[in-house]
Amino acid sequence: MGKERLDKLIASMGRYSRREAKELIRKGLVLVDGVPAESAEEKVDGEKAEILVGGEDLGYRRFTYVMLHKPAGVLSATEDARQRTVLDLLPPPLRRMGLFPVGRLDKDTEGLLLLTNDGDLAHRMLSPKYHVDKVYYAEVDIPLDDSDVAAFAQGIALGGDLRCLPAGLRIGADAHQAFVTLHEGKFHQIKRMFASRGKSVLYLKRLSMGSLRLDEALQKGDYRYLTEDEVAKLYGDL
Numbered sequence: 001m002g003k004e005r006l007d008k009l010i011a012s013m014g015r016y017s018r019r020e021a022k023e024l025i026r027k028g029l030v031l032v033d034g035v036p037a038e039s040a041e042e043k044v045d046g047e048k049a050e051i052l053v054g055g056e057d058l059g060y061r062r063f064t065y066v067m068l069h070k071p072a073g074v075l076s077a078t079e080d081a082r083q084r085t086v087l088d089l090l091p092p093p094l095r096r097m098g099l100f101p102v103g104r105l106d107k108d109t110e111g112l113l114l115l116t117n118d119g120d121l122a123h124r125m126l127s128p129k130y131h132v133d134k135v136y137y138a139e140v141d142i143p144l145d146d147s148d149v150a151a152f153a154q155g156i157a158l159g160g161d162l163r164c165l166p167a168g169l170r171i172g173a174d175a176h177q178a179f180v181t182l183h184e185g186k187f188h189q190i191k192r193m194f195a196s197r198g199k200s201v202l203y204l205k206r207l208s209m210g211s212l213r214l215d216e217a218l219q220k221g222d223y224r225y226l227t228e229d230e231v232a233k234l235y236g237d238l
Contacts, residue, residue: 003043014093063118070113071220076104111206112214132210139203143175156193210237
């Protein structure tokens with residue numbers, strides 16, 4: 001990673017602003033490897049140095065990965081002047097860490113949403129080049145049959161020259177239920193695919209992205225940090 005300004009490193013963890021970090025350093029409340037920092041401009045490798053702020057370990061992480069169980073009714077966005085976004089579900093320190101959703105879920109769609117500030121991982125997970133599977137559970141108004149499964153497997157045409165990549169469709173125990181596997185993420189794709197088959201989606205929930213599966217212990221609106229193993233497996237998917 002290399003070295004960065006100390007005040008920037010402290011602020012990147014979300015608890016303090018750059019201005020507050022500078023003031024803490026000025027007051028001698030920031031220790032780097034046991035020695036009081038002399039300047040906010042001091043260059044530090046956050047992944048190697050021990051940084052204490054007010055006697056507490058800064059807990060520096062270059063990137064942060066958060067699993068959110070998105071409820072219906074919130075936007076998959078970082079900000080909106082009128083409506084609540086997924087970032088509004090997080091505590092203030094996390095909201096200040098530059099996290100963003102990896103892909104989007106419609107406002108009325110629930111389930112797994114990955115939030116991170118790791119732009120490279122996000123880009124790769126969303127790129128059709130890497131074919132990261134995304135699995136959804138759906139409920140529709142009209143029963144499904146084998147012809148729907150075949151149509152999804154061939155690739156649904158959405159009109160004009162727009163055609164979806166082949167997708168997996170597995171009918172559930174009830175013919176109104178389905179599990180859909182996508183390798184891409186077009187706008188309202190699942191709803192449009194079912195609409196092309198004369199069916200309306202009544203409920204939609206994302207269950208997984210690659211190796212990352214929604215932790216069903218998370219209640220709607222709750223979040224947790226990804227484990228190191230989960231992050232490693234995500235990179236292994238790419």
